[in-house]
Amino acid sequence: xxxxxxxxxxxxxxxxxxxxxxxxxxxxxxxxxxxxxxxxxxxxxxxxxxxxxxxxxxxxxxxxxxxxxxxxxxxxxxxxxxxxxxxxxxxxxxxxxxxxxxxxxxxxxxxxxxxxxxxxxxxxxxxxxxxxxxxxxxxxxxxxxxxxxxxxxxxxxxxxxxxxxxxxxxxxxxxxxxxxxxxxxxxxxxxxxxxxxxxxxxxxxxxxxxxxxxxxxxxxxxxxxxxxxxxxxxxxxxxxxxxxxxxxxxxxxxxxxxxxxx
Numbered sequence: 001x002x003x004x005x006x007x008x009x010x011x012x013x014x015x016x017x018x019x020x021x022x023x024x025x026x027x028x029x030x031x032x033x034x035x036x037x038x039x040x041x042x043x044x045x046x047x048x049x050x051x052x053x054x055x056x057x058x059x060x061x062x063x064x065x066x067x068x069x070x071x072x073x074x075x076x077x078x079x080x081x082x083x084x085x086x087x088x089x090x091x092x093x094x095x096x097x098x099x100x101x102x103x104x105x106x107x108x109x110x111x112x113x114x115x116x117x118x119x120x121x122x123x124x125x126x127x128x129x130x131x132x133x134x135x136x137x138x139x140x141x142x143x144x145x146x147x148x149x150x151x152x153x154x155x156x157x158x159x160x161x162x163x164x165x166x167x168x169x170x171x172x173x174x175x176x177x178x179x180x181x182x183x184x185x186x187x188x189x190x191x192x193x194x195x196x197x198x199x200x201x202x203x204x205x206x207x208x209x210x211x212x213x214x215x216x217x218x219x220x221x222x223x224x225x226x227x228x229x230x231x232x233x234x235x236x237x238x239x240x241x242x243x244x245x246x247x248x249x250x251x252x253x254x255x256x257x258x259x260x261x262x
Contacts, residue, residue, distance in 0.1 A: 003178040005069065010079055010086045014072045015093025016064050017179055022166040022198060023052070023059040030113050031228065033059050037111035039232035043163050044099040046187065046205035052114050059114055060168065064094040065203070067188040069179075101208035102218050108209075110219075110230060121222040121230045150204050151186030157215040160235075161206040167199045 007013060024036045041049045041061065050062030071083040079090040101109050106122045148158040169176050171193075180199055181191055190202040211218050222230040229236065 002181050003174050004083060005071070005178045005182045006175040007081065007084060007086070010081060010088045010091045012091060012093055013179055014069050014079065014081070014091050016066045016068075017183070018062070018064050018094065019176075019180075020168040021061050021063050022168055023061055026054060026057050026059060032233075033114060034111050034228075035232040035234065037061070037114065039234060040163070040165070041111060041116070042101055042207045042209045042232075043203075043205040044101065044208045045161075046203060047165075048094065048097050049099065052111070052116070054114065065183070065188065066093060066096060067183045067203070068093070069182050070184045071182060072184075099208065106222075108219065108222075108230065110224070112224070119225060119230075121219070121224065124221050124223060151189065151202075152204055154204075157210065160210055160215075160217070162202060162204045164200060164202050166194065167201060168197060169199050170197050 005013070021040065023040055024033050026033070028036075037052065037059065046066045048064040048066065050064075052059060052061045054060070069081075071081050073080045073082050074090055077090050078087070080087045103109060103118055104120075106120050107118055108121050109116055109118050110121075111117070112119070146156060149155040150158045150162045154161065167180060169180065177193075177199065180188070180201065183189075187204050188201055190200075192200045194200045206214075207217075209217055209219050217231060217235065219231040219235075224230050
């Protein structure tokens with residue numbers, strides 16, 4: 001049975017939650033971690049990212065999850081906790097900070113050597129996609145009319161608007177785990193204890209690298225100064241064994257076969 005959140009009054013925990021997220025293992029090397037960190041820290045809609053830091057063989061980032069508690073009830077700026085009965089003015093959550101990822105026509109904030117850096121990433125001329133790549137910017141863009149949607153029923157480019165994150169939380173941190181598990185679904189949901197030290201959760205937090213249409217990726221077709229693709233590799237390759245595709249994805253194997261027969 002889930003522990004109740006350890007609240008004594010209405011407070012910031014009603015609106016947001018400070019956590020540490022695991023980015024990846026240092027053994028994977030800077031190339032892989034740069035992709036992982038750029039991808040993770042791109043999802044800024046409901047997450048404010050702090051500093052990246054290393055510890056015990058892993059790369060971490062401090063963050064604030066801007067997802068309210070499911071027990072919070074709000075009416076005319078007045079707040080009530082439906083679990084404990086606390087009442088009062090609507091508490092403030094942690095301050096949201098602007099986190100632009102595109103800072104100019106060809107300038108972007110990406111992670112290099114485990115540090116956020118602003119880099120000029122000019123668009124390349126169109127070239128054939130490598131075998132197995134996701135053709136997400138084919139003309140016309142098939143994602144524009146895809147029926148995939150996130151759990152809040154927002155439609156289109158769902159794989160760029162929700163993500164799985166690993167929250168560092170040991171089994172002894174029962175208070176933190178209770179606060180995580182009390183978040184409002186579906187904005188933070190599918191909480192699973194991955195081991196003794198962390199929780200895996202799914203969040204809805206759109207990627208700031210999305211273009212104005214909310215579908216096209218502004219990193220697509222760009223390269224870093226050292227020649228590496230600017231777009232994170234996990235956004236450009238099929239999931240293992242075709243797993244991890246969203247419902248209704250136009251690239252799902254069954255749908256691709258059906259389209260081929262037309």
